[in-house]
Amino acid sequence: MTNISQPLIEWYSRNKRDLPWRETKKPYNIWVSEIILQQTRVNQGIDYYYRFIKKYPDLKSLASTHIDELLKVWQGLGYYSRARNMHHTAQYLVNKNKGVFYSNYDDLIKLKGIGDYTASAIASISFNQATPVLDGNVYRVIARVYGIAESTQVKSGINKFKEILNKLIAHKNPGDFNQAIMEFGALQCVPKNPDCENCIIKSVCFAYNKGLISDLPVKKQKVKQKVRYFNYLHIIYNDNTFIEKRTEKDIWNSLYQFPLIETKKEYSLIELQKNKDWLQIFETLNLNIEKEVFTKKHILSHQVLVACFYKIRIIQTTDFLINNYQSIPLAKLDIYSIPRLIEEYLEHINK
DNA sequence: GAACCGTGGGC
DNA sequence: TGCCCAAGGTT
Numbered sequence: 043m044t045n046i047s048q049p050l051i052e053w054y055s056r057n058k059r060d061l062p063w064r065e066t067k068k069p070y071n072i073w074v075s076e077i078i079l080q081q082t083r084v085n086q087g088i089d090y091y092y093r094f095i096k097k098y099p100d101l102k103s104l105a106s107t108h109i110d111e112l113l114k115v116w117q118g119l120g121y122y123s124r125a126r127n128m129h130h131t132a133q134y135l136v137n138k139n140k141g142v143f144y145s146n147y148d149d150l151i152k153l154k155g156i157g158d159y160t161a162s163a164i165a166s167i168s169f170n171q172a173t174p175v176l177d178g179n180v181y182r183v184i185a186r187v188y189g190i191a192e193s194t195q196v197k198s199g200i201n202k203f204k205e206i207l208n209k210l211i212a213h214k215n216p217g218d219f220n221q222a223i224m225e226f227g228a229l230q231c232v233p234k235n236p237d238c239e240n241c242i243i244k245s246v247c248f249a250y251n252k253g254l255i256s257d258l259p260v261k262k263q264k265v266k267q268k269v270r271y272f273n274y275l276h277i278i279y280n281d282n283t284f285i286e287k288r289t290e291k292d293i294w295n296s297l298y299q300f301p302l303i304e305t306k307k308e309y310s311l312i313e314l315q316k317n318k319d320w321l322q323i324f325e326t327l328n329l330n331i332e333k334e335v336f337t338k339k340h341i342l343s344h345q346v347l348v349a350c351f352y353k354i355r356i357i358q359t360t361d362f363l364i365n366n367y368q369s370i371p372l373a374k375l376d377i378y379s380i381p382r383l384i385e386e387y388l389e390h391i392n393k
Numbered sequence: 394g395a396a397c398c399g400t401g402g403g404c
Numbered sequence: 405t406g407c408c409c410a411a412g413g414t415t
C-alpha cells in the first residue's frame with residue numbers, strides 16, 4: 043500500500059485555503075468551526091463562524107447566553123440541534139470542568155454533539171493526537187485511491203477505512219494530515235468530474251488507473267422525501283401577530299413560527315376555512331383575509347414542504363389564540379429565530 | 394442501524 | 405428542473 047500521507051501534506055501546504063479557523067488551534071474555536079461545518083459547505087459557514095466567535099468568544103459567553111439568542115445567530119444554517127447541543131456542552135464544561143475544554147478524544151466524544159469525526163478533528167488539530175478523521179471527503183479519497191468499495195454506512199466498512207487511515211496518519215502532525223486529506227477531497231478529488239490529469243497521486247490511484255472514478259466511493263442509498271402540507275396563518279391584530287415555539291420532536295425544533303395548520307393534502311382557502319383547527323383558532327371571528335397568498339415548495343433533506351401563507355387581519359382576538367400562542371409586536375418578529383421558509387415569506391411581503 | 398435532522402450551490 | 409451532496413450526530 044502506497045502511503046499518500048507526505049504527498050498530501052505537501053500538497054496541502056501549497057494549496058490550502060485561507061480560512062479563519064486556521065489562524066488558531068484553540069479547542070473552542072476549532073470546536074465551533076467543526077460543528078458549523080458538519081454537512082455544511084465552507085462558503086456557507088464562514089460568515090456564521092465570524093459572527094459566532096464575535097458574539098461568543100469563549101465557553102463562558104456561550105454558556106451564559108439564552109438558547110433563543112444562540113438560535114438567532116444560527117438561523118439559516120440548518121440542523122439546529124447543533125446549536126442546542128453546543129449550548130448544552132458549553133454549560134456542561136463551565137459547570138463541571140471549570141470552563142476548560144476537554145483535551146483528548148476519549149473525553150471529547152462524550153460531549154453532546156461531538157461524535158467520532160469531531161472528536162478526532164479537535165483532538166488532532168488542537169492536541170496533536172493521532173486520531174484520523176473520517177468524513178465525506180476522506181471517505182471519497184480513500185475509496186478511490188485504495189479501491190475500497192465498502193460503505194461507511196456499516197460498521198465493518200468504517201473499520202476498513204479507519205484501519206487504512208491509522209496507517210497513513212502522520213504522527214508528527216496528525217492535524218495537518220487530517221486537514222490535508224479533507225482539503226484534497228474538497229478541492230481536488232471532488233465528487234463529480236475531478237481533474238484527475240492534474241492530480242499529484244494519480245499514478246497510485248486505484249480508481250484512476252481502473253477507470254472507476256465515477257463508481258467510487260459507493261454511493262449511499264438515497265432516502266425518499268415525505269411530502270407535507272403546511273398552512274401558515276400570519277394573523278395581524280392591531281400591531282401584533284401570533285407566534286409559537288416549535289417543541290415537538292420534528293423539524294425546526296426550538297424555532298418560532300406562525301400558527302400552523304398541517305393538512306394531509308393541499309387545501310384551498312375555502313377548504314381550510316372548514317377545517318376544525320381553523321375553526322378552533324378563529325371561532326366565529328370576522329376575518330379580513332388578503333387575496334394575495336404566498337406559496338412555496340420548501341425542500342428539506344428528508345421532506346418536501348408544500349407551504350401556503352395567509353395574511354389575516356382581525357379586529358378582535360379569541361381565547362384560543364391568547365391561550366396557545368405568543369402575541370408579539372410585528373416589529374419584534376425579527377428577534378426570534380425562524381425557519382428559512384418563514385423568513386422567505388417575510389421577505390416576500392416586505393418587498 | 395435505519396431514519397431523521399436544513400440549507401444552498403452546482404450542474 | 406431535479407438531483408447530488410457538503411468538515412455528521414442522535415435516536
